[in-house]
Amino acid sequence: MANKKMTLALFSGSVDKLTAAGVILGGAAAEDMDVEIFVLLQAAFAFKKENAQVNDRVAEITDKKDEFLASLKRLNAPHWTEAFRTAKEMTNVKIHICGFAGKVWHGEKIDDFIDLADDIVGIGEYITAAEESDVNLFI
Amino acid sequence: MNVEELKSIKIDKSVDARGTSCPGPLLAAKKAIGQIEKGQVMEVLSADEGTKRDIPKWCNKKGFEYLGTIEESGFYRILLRK
Numbered sequence: 001m002a003n004k005k006m007t008l009a010l011f012s013g014s015v016d017k018l019t020a021a022g023v024i025l026g027g028a029a030a031e032d033m034d035v036e037i038f039v040l041l042q043a044a045f046a047f048k049k050e051n052a053q054v055n056d057r058v059a060e061i062t063d064k065k066d067e068f069l070a071s072l073k074r075l076n077a078p079h080w081t082e083a084f085r086t087a088k089e090m091t092n093v094k095i096h097i098c099g100f101a102g103k104v105w106h107g108e109k110i111d112d113f114i115d116l117a118d119d120i121v122g123i124g125e126y127i128t129a130a131e132e133s134d135v136n137l138f139i
Numbered sequence: 140m141n142v143e144e145l146k147s148i149k150i151d152k153s154v155d156a157r158g159t160s161c162p163g164p165l166l167a168a169k170k171a172i173g174q175i176e177k178g179q180v181m182e183v184l185s186a187d188e189g190t191k192r193d194i195p196k197w198c199n200k201k202g203f204e205y206l207g208t209i210e211e212s213g214f215y216r217i218l219l220r221k
Contacts, residue, residue: 023161023162026162026163026165026166027162027193029162029166030162030165030166030168030169030193031197031200031201075160076159076160076163077160086166090166090169090170
Protein backbone atom coordinates (compact mmCIF):
# COMPACT_ATOMS: atom_id res chain seq x y z
CA MET A 1 0.00 0.00 0.00
CA ALA A 2 1.36 3.42 -0.95
CA ASN A 3 2.21 5.79 1.87
CA LYS A 4 -0.27 8.54 2.67
CA LYS A 5 0.88 12.01 1.67
CA MET A 6 0.96 15.20 3.70
CA THR A 7 1.75 18.67 2.46
CA LEU A 8 2.52 21.51 4.83
CA ALA A 9 2.51 25.14 3.84
CA LEU A 10 4.78 26.46 6.57
CA PHE A 11 4.38 30.22 6.78
CA SER A 12 5.28 30.93 10.39
CA GLY A 13 8.78 31.77 11.51
CA SER A 14 7.96 31.77 15.21
CA VAL A 15 9.21 29.14 17.59
CA ASP A 16 5.77 28.26 18.97
CA LYS A 17 4.26 27.44 15.60
CA LEU A 18 7.43 25.75 14.35
CA THR A 19 7.34 23.58 17.48
CA ALA A 20 3.75 22.60 16.70
CA ALA A 21 4.79 21.79 13.14
CA GLY A 22 7.55 19.60 14.55
CA VAL A 23 5.08 17.67 16.71
CA ILE A 24 2.76 17.10 13.74
CA LEU A 25 5.72 15.97 11.64
CA GLY A 26 6.56 13.46 14.35
CA GLY A 27 3.07 12.02 14.10
CA ALA A 28 3.36 11.83 10.33
CA ALA A 29 6.75 10.13 10.65
CA ALA A 30 5.35 7.50 13.02
CA GLU A 31 2.87 6.59 10.31
CA ASP A 32 5.41 6.60 7.47
CA MET A 33 3.65 9.39 5.62
CA ASP A 34 5.43 11.08 2.72
CA VAL A 35 5.67 14.74 3.67
CA GLU A 36 6.43 17.78 1.55
CA ILE A 37 7.01 21.05 3.38
CA PHE A 38 6.89 24.36 1.56
CA VAL A 39 8.71 27.03 3.51
CA LEU A 40 6.90 30.31 2.86
CA LEU A 41 7.56 33.87 3.89
CA GLN A 42 8.29 34.16 7.60
CA ALA A 43 9.32 30.51 7.85
CA ALA A 44 12.08 31.20 5.33
CA PHE A 45 13.49 33.69 7.84
CA ALA A 46 13.62 30.96 10.50
CA PHE A 47 15.29 28.56 8.04
CA LYS A 48 18.17 30.95 7.39
CA LYS A 49 21.37 29.55 8.90
CA GLU A 50 21.87 32.52 11.19
CA ASN A 51 18.30 32.47 12.50
CA ALA A 52 17.33 28.85 13.07
CA GLN A 53 18.61 28.59 16.64
CA VAL A 54 17.32 31.99 17.74
CA ASN A 55 14.26 31.48 19.92
CA ASP A 56 13.18 35.01 20.62
CA ARG A 57 9.95 35.08 18.64
CA VAL A 58 6.57 33.60 19.43
CA ALA A 59 3.44 34.33 17.40
CA GLU A 60 0.77 33.92 20.03
CA ILE A 61 0.22 34.53 23.75
CA THR A 62 3.30 36.66 23.49
CA ASP A 63 3.16 37.82 27.11
CA LYS A 64 3.84 34.19 28.16
CA LYS A 65 6.87 33.67 25.94
CA ASP A 66 9.26 33.01 28.84
CA GLU A 67 6.93 30.48 30.43
CA PHE A 68 6.46 28.76 27.07
CA LEU A 69 10.18 28.48 26.40
CA ALA A 70 10.86 27.30 29.95
CA SER A 71 8.18 24.63 29.59
CA LEU A 72 9.75 23.29 26.42
CA LYS A 73 12.94 22.75 28.40
CA ARG A 74 11.10 21.23 31.39
CA LEU A 75 9.30 18.78 29.11
CA ASN A 76 12.53 17.85 27.33
CA ALA A 77 10.90 18.83 24.04
CA PRO A 78 13.37 18.91 21.16
CA HIS A 79 14.09 22.18 19.40
CA TRP A 80 11.96 22.41 16.27
CA THR A 81 14.99 21.89 14.06
CA GLU A 82 15.67 18.59 15.85
CA ALA A 83 12.03 17.52 15.56
CA PHE A 84 12.18 18.22 11.83
CA ARG A 85 15.48 16.33 11.58
CA THR A 86 14.07 13.29 13.40
CA ALA A 87 11.08 13.25 11.06
CA LYS A 88 13.41 13.39 8.06
CA GLU A 89 15.36 10.43 9.41
CA MET A 90 12.23 8.37 10.00
CA THR A 91 10.15 9.02 6.92
CA ASN A 92 10.32 10.64 3.52
CA VAL A 93 10.27 14.39 4.22
CA LYS A 94 11.25 16.95 1.60
CA ILE A 95 11.67 20.58 2.60
CA HIS A 96 11.35 23.14 -0.16
CA ILE A 97 12.17 26.80 0.28
CA CYS A 98 9.89 29.17 -1.65
CA GLY A 99 12.16 31.13 -3.95
CA PHE A 100 10.32 34.41 -3.38
CA ALA A 101 10.39 33.94 0.41
CA GLY A 102 14.09 33.22 0.30
CA LYS A 103 14.79 36.44 -1.57
CA VAL A 104 12.71 38.45 0.89
CA TRP A 105 15.27 37.45 3.53
CA HIS A 106 18.29 37.74 1.21
CA GLY A 107 18.58 34.00 0.78
CA GLU A 108 19.33 33.29 -2.86
CA LYS A 109 20.96 29.87 -2.68
CA ILE A 110 20.11 26.66 -0.83
CA ASP A 111 23.37 27.06 1.11
CA ASP A 112 21.93 30.17 2.76
CA PHE A 113 19.53 27.90 4.64
CA ILE A 114 19.98 25.19 7.27
CA ASP A 115 20.83 21.76 5.92
CA LEU A 116 17.29 20.48 6.53
CA ALA A 117 16.21 22.36 3.42
CA ASP A 118 16.42 20.31 0.22
CA ASP A 119 15.86 22.82 -2.55
CA ILE A 120 14.37 26.12 -3.68
CA VAL A 121 11.13 25.91 -5.65
CA GLY A 122 8.29 27.94 -7.12
CA ILE A 123 4.72 27.90 -5.83
CA GLY A 124 3.51 25.66 -8.64
CA GLU A 125 5.22 22.73 -6.98
CA TYR A 126 3.26 23.35 -3.81
CA ILE A 127 -0.07 23.52 -5.65
CA THR A 128 0.65 20.28 -7.50
CA ALA A 129 1.78 18.49 -4.34
CA ALA A 130 -1.20 19.79 -2.35
CA GLU A 131 -3.61 18.55 -5.03
CA GLU A 132 -2.17 15.07 -4.68
CA SER A 133 -1.93 14.97 -0.89
CA ASP A 134 -4.19 13.27 1.64
CA VAL A 135 -3.57 15.91 4.30
CA ASN A 136 -2.75 19.55 3.61
CA LEU A 137 -1.92 21.97 6.41
CA PHE A 138 -1.10 25.65 6.69
CA ILE A 139 0.86 26.68 9.77
CA MET B 140 -7.38 -8.84 28.53
CA ASN B 141 -7.32 -7.85 32.21
CA VAL B 142 -4.37 -6.32 34.03
CA GLU B 143 -3.25 -9.63 35.56
CA GLU B 144 -3.23 -11.27 32.14
CA LEU B 145 -1.33 -8.32 30.69
CA LYS B 146 1.24 -8.51 33.48
CA SER B 147 1.81 -12.21 32.79
CA ILE B 148 2.78 -11.64 29.15
CA LYS B 149 6.44 -12.17 28.33
CA ILE B 150 7.98 -8.91 27.14
CA ASP B 151 10.54 -9.26 24.34
CA LYS B 152 11.46 -5.58 24.20
CA SER B 153 10.88 -2.69 26.57
CA VAL B 154 11.12 0.90 25.38
CA ASP B 155 11.42 3.53 28.08
CA ALA B 156 10.15 6.81 26.64
CA ARG B 157 9.18 8.39 29.96
CA GLY B 158 11.70 11.18 29.50
CA THR B 159 10.05 12.43 26.33
CA SER B 160 6.89 14.33 25.56
CA CYS B 161 4.53 13.78 22.63
CA PRO B 162 5.34 12.63 19.97
CA GLY B 163 8.50 11.17 21.58
CA PRO B 164 6.96 7.89 22.84
CA LEU B 165 5.31 7.20 19.49
CA LEU B 166 8.56 7.82 17.65
CA ALA B 167 10.43 5.63 20.13
CA ALA B 168 7.89 2.86 19.46
CA LYS B 169 8.35 3.24 15.73
CA LYS B 170 12.13 3.05 16.03
CA ALA B 171 12.00 -0.01 18.28
CA ILE B 172 9.42 -2.01 16.35
CA GLY B 173 12.01 -2.65 13.66
CA GLN B 174 14.17 -4.42 16.23
CA ILE B 175 11.72 -7.20 17.06
CA GLU B 176 10.34 -10.11 15.07
CA LYS B 177 6.76 -10.66 14.02
CA GLY B 178 4.90 -12.23 16.93
CA GLN B 179 7.14 -10.71 19.60
CA VAL B 180 5.79 -8.40 22.29
CA MET B 181 6.99 -4.87 22.99
CA GLU B 182 6.06 -2.58 25.84
CA VAL B 183 6.31 1.20 25.64
CA LEU B 184 6.71 3.09 28.91
CA SER B 185 5.23 6.55 28.63
CA ALA B 186 4.36 9.29 31.07
CA ASP B 187 2.45 11.05 28.31
CA GLU B 188 -1.32 10.82 28.64
CA GLY B 189 -1.90 11.02 24.89
CA THR B 190 0.33 8.05 24.10
CA LYS B 191 -2.09 5.49 25.51
CA ARG B 192 -4.57 6.54 22.84
CA ASP B 193 -1.99 7.07 20.08
CA ILE B 194 -0.38 3.64 20.28
CA PRO B 195 -3.61 1.63 19.75
CA LYS B 196 -4.47 3.78 16.71
CA TRP B 197 -0.94 3.42 15.38
CA CYS B 198 -1.10 -0.37 15.87
CA ASN B 199 -4.38 -0.52 14.01
CA LYS B 200 -2.96 1.38 11.04
CA LYS B 201 0.30 -0.54 10.97
CA GLY B 202 -1.18 -4.00 11.43
CA PHE B 203 0.22 -4.65 14.93
CA GLU B 204 -1.88 -6.09 17.75
CA TYR B 205 -2.50 -3.70 20.62
CA LEU B 206 -2.68 -5.84 23.75
CA GLY B 207 -3.57 -3.32 26.44
CA THR B 208 -2.27 -0.73 28.85
CA ILE B 209 -1.16 -1.15 32.46
CA GLU B 210 -1.40 1.99 34.54
CA GLU B 211 1.54 2.40 36.90
CA SER B 212 2.27 5.23 39.27
CA GLY B 213 2.87 8.23 37.03
CA PHE B 214 3.28 6.33 33.78
CA TYR B 215 1.74 3.71 31.51
CA ARG B 216 2.97 0.37 30.18
CA ILE B 217 1.51 -0.01 26.71
CA LEU B 218 1.79 -3.52 25.26
CA LEU B 219 1.64 -4.57 21.65
CA ARG B 220 2.47 -7.61 19.54
CA LYS B 221 4.20 -7.17 16.19
